[in-house]
Amino acid sequence: MQQGLNIHFMIDTFFVALSGVPVTLFVTAVALLIAIPAGFLLALSRVNEIPVIRQITMVYVSFVRGTPIIVQIFITYASVPLILTALFEKYGIQANIYDIHPIWYAFIVFSFSTTAILSEVFRSSLGTVDRGQLEAAQSVGLTSFQAFRRILIPQALVSALPNLATATVNLIKATSLGYAMSLQEITLKAKVAANAGYHYIEAYIDIFLVYLILCSLVEFAFKWYERRASRYKVHHA
Amino acid sequence: MLEITGLRKSFGPLEILKGVDLEIGKGDVVVILGPSGSGKTTLLRCINFLERADEGNAQIGGLQVDLRSASKKEVHSVRQKTAFVFQNYNLFNNKTAIENVAEGLITGRKIPKKKARETARKALDKVGLSDKHDAFPSQLSGGQQQRVGIARAVALNPEIILFDEPTSALDPELVGEVLGVMRQIAAEGTTMLVVTHEMQFARDVANKVIFMDGGVVVESGTPDEIFGRPKEERTKQFLRRVLPEEYNYSI
Numbered sequence: 001m002q003q004g005l006n007i008h009f010m011i012d013t014f015f016v017a018l019s020g021v022p023v024t025l026f027v028t029a030v031a032l033l034i035a036i037p038a039g040f041l042l043a044l045s046r047v048n049e050i051p052v053i054r055q056i057t058m059v060y061v062s063f064v065r066g067t068p069i070i071v072q073i074f075i076t077y078a079s080v081p082l083i084l085t086a087l088f089e090k091y092g093i094q095a096n097i098y099d100i101h102p103i104w105y106a107f108i109v110f111s112f113s114t115t116a117i118l119s120e121v122f123r124s125s126l127g128t129v130d131r132g133q134l135e136a137a138q139s140v141g142l143t144s145f146q147a148f149r150r151i152l153i154p155q156a157l158v159s160a161l162p163n164l165a166t167a168t169v170n171l172i173k174a175t176s177l178g179y180a181m182s183l184q185e186i187t188l189k190a191k192v193a194a195n196a197g198y199h200y201i202e203a204y205i206d207i208f209l210v211y212l213i214l215c216s217l218v219e220f221a222f223k224w225y226e227r228r229a230s231r232y233k234v235h236h237a
Numbered sequence: 238m239l240e241i242t243g244l245r246k247s248f249g250p251l252e253i254l255k256g257v258d259l260e261i262g263k264g265d266v267v268v269i270l271g272p273s274g275s276g277k278t279t280l281l282r283c284i285n286f287l288e289r290a291d292e293g294n295a296q297i298g299g300l301q302v303d304l305r306s307a308s309k310k311e312v313h314s315v316r317q318k319t320a321f322v323f324q325n326y327n328l329f330n331n332k333t334a335i336e337n338v339a340e341g342l343i344t345g346r347k348i349p350k351k352k353a354r355e356t357a358r359k360a361l362d363k364v365g366l367s368d369k370h371d372a373f374p375s376q377l378s379g380g381q382q383q384r385v386g387i388a389r390a391v392a393l394n395p396e397i398i399l400f401d402e403p404t405s406a407l408d409p410e411l412v413g414e415v416l417g418v419m420r421q422i423a424a425e426g427t428t429m430l431v432v433t434h435e436m437q438f439a440r441d442v443a444n445k446v447i448f449m450d451g452g453v454v455v456e457s458g459t460p461d462e463i464f465g466r467p468k469e470e471r472t473k474q475f476l477r478r479v480l481p482e483e484y485n486y487s488i
Binding site for chain 1: 285286287313316317319320321323325327328329330331332333339340344345348373374375389393
């Protein structure tokens, strides 16, 4: 067994881990693109107390929050092929389930869980906007839809930004669990490289650094945008 | 111009308005006085459908509506004919002063942006804020915010402006500037329905004063009649409480 860290291996593997970043970011971006509008609609259904949808949302949110993502991955990865096989047989579609790229499962799992998280984020942020803003908008002749679009949502988004940043960073980190369904992202790539020479510590430090850099950049971007978006909150001298 | 009949409104078991009738002519400045909890604010909010009345009819600028069951479209057209000035201003926090004033014109009334901003600019100049067009509400004092609120209402050129205690949330030294603007637009012939505790304003500017208590109109008349020769005992009691001693002597 070798003594100390194999720096050479570590540097090489760092770039291997880095090559997983596009997949990680792609899954994160797709999950967010689906979860932001979907989560917002669910939040509206809860804020406006729309029957049935509201109850379903509540059950859905507690279901997602009450189960580890890794379990959600196992269930999706095991059950979706079964469901698809049944559907394909019923409609006579000729397709091999096992040709489906694991990234599609990643899209499903991470959109599903992020939607639930964001519906809570948006629900609390909509609550921070004073009711008088809606009344004022209506009193100058805006419809409720226009009031939401022009006045309430822009303000709610600003107060949602810190939580949105946390959710995004959590999502990036959660995609590391994608290795469980052989998704070629940061963690899996580095682990495979580590297996070759038993340099686990080096690979883990690489993974650690890549996530740290990635998440810091995302956090920094959110901070910058938050400052920009909350310009109207400047205080009276 | 504005006519309200048989307006009733309860919140749960608590009956706030017990059948209110009201008539306002074009160019009238009507002030509603009354102790807190007498239903003044609720009355105003029901007219603009910020609250749904349990019963009652309104005729606003030729439009007849049922205050309980008006359709979305009717509500919208009533709001197009009225404007509301709020106690706590309720300016759009994410918009500058000029955007606040122009918003209703551009989004609500579909007036071209350029023309709307021109109207907004004139309205802000009128309330003495020609140097604050691009300030956000958080950069303005309470008095300035309320003046933007008034400009926002004036710019819509509504048939009537409803004022809900427009100076109650202000520091005492800022009350004057807001009342000054209100006097000015009253002098220009704007029809106004004002809920306020500013007795001097009611005396000087109103041509009709309504005294409400316990969800009904107790007495109404000219300022001279209400302040000088109140008929009802409840009105007399209220005025004794709110007016400084000297007024009682000078009358």
